[in-house]
Amino acid sequence: MIPIVLGAKQIVLVGDHQQLGPVVMSKHAARAGFTQSLFERLVLLGIRPIRLQIFMAANNAEAAAPRIRIIPSPLLPLL
Numbered sequence: 001m002i003p004i005v006l007g008a009k010q011i012v013l014v015g016d017h018q019q020l021g022p023v024v025m026s027k028h029a030a031r032a033g034f035t036q037s038l039f040e041r042l043v044l045l046g047i048r049p050i051r052l053q054i055f056m057a058a059n060n061a062e063a064a065a066p067r068i069r070i071i072p073s074p075l076l077p078l079l
Contacts, residue, residue, distance in 0.1 A: 015039045
C-alpha cells in the first residue's frame with residue numbers, strides 16, 4: 001500500500017474481486033466497511049479490472065511445496 005500512498009503513477013494488483021470477501025468478526029470493523037475487499041472497492045470506484053487471458057494452475061506437487069523464506073529483521077523477534 002505504500003506505493004499508492006506515496007503517489008505511484010502505476011501499480012499492479014493481483015487478485016479477484018469476485019472471490020470470497022474478508023471475514024470480519026468485529027461489529028465495529030464491519031460498520032467501518034471492512035467487510036468489503038480492496039478489489040471490490042476499486043471496482044465500485046470505476047477501476048476496470050483486466051482479466052488474464054491465460055490461466056495456469058500449479059500441479060499438486062507445486063502447490064504443496066512450501067515457499068517460505070525467513071529473512072532476519074531487526075523489527076521482528078526471532079522465533
